[in-house]
Amino acid sequence: MSPKEVSAGIFEITNRGGKQLATKNLVPGTSVYGEKLVGIEDCEYRIWNPKRSKLAAMVIKKFNVPIAQDSKVLYLGAASGTTVSHVSDIVPDGIVYAVEFSPRTMRDLIGLCDVRPNIVPILADANRPQLYAHIVEEVDVIFQDVAQPNQSEIAVLNAKRFLKRDGNLLLSIKARSIDTVANPKKVFKEEVRKLEHGFDVGFKVLDSRELAPFHEDHLGILARVRN
Ligand SMILES: C[S@@+](CC[C@H](N)C(=O)[O-])C[C@H]1O[C@@H](n2cnc3c(N)ncnc32)[C@H](O)[C@@H]1O
Incomplete structure (x- = not known):
């Protein structure tokens, strides 16, 4: 084996x-x-387990995961650190800035950081990147899994501040957080359109695949800022 x-x-x-x-x-x-x-x-x-991690599901779905052993990763929606802990394994010579806005969840995440020195826990709302701009440096990759109605906007706000030129965005879009009744495929199409043309900074979507059967009504996206 x-x-x-x-x-x-x-x-x-x-x-x-x-x-x-x-x-x-x-x-x-x-x-x-x-x-x-x-x-x-x-x-x-x-x-x-890909059922417990959007990033693992993206790997199984054959996304190119642009994370190297010395990558700097900004992780938005860290929760208690299930996937963050695997990213920490993947970047032994890099760093994971882990943003989470729930204080209760952050308590577990801080416990994880005690034993994993390459994770920096940040208790903050990802809608307000200015609040952690003094902590986070320029990063190679943003991974986002926040399940919020304005998921694309959060990605853009953070990419503008922290993503290096030619850096990559890995995004999990949850259709039901954006519209509980609409057809998920319609929601996904609109989110891709917004990422590409809806903000002052435009992304080029390089790959997008649904994450079912691991995560129903979720779309994985790999994108880069259009220079
Ligand atoms: C689906 S869970 C993330 C699971 C995690 N990525 C994992 O695989 O282990 C979404 C998390 O995003 C957090 N979240 C939602 N909106 C946020 C925001 N605006 N800023 C920071 N965290 C947020 C929630 O509190 C929740 O813990």
């Missing part, structure tokens, strides 16, 4: 459970949210 690296720092492990995604554990011996740990040769891997 030797692991196959499907993207930098992201592995596919084949064992009795079939094929599973995994990341190399930055803190061996520690499971973050009850995920299984698997030792292979000298390394320990953490199994990464």
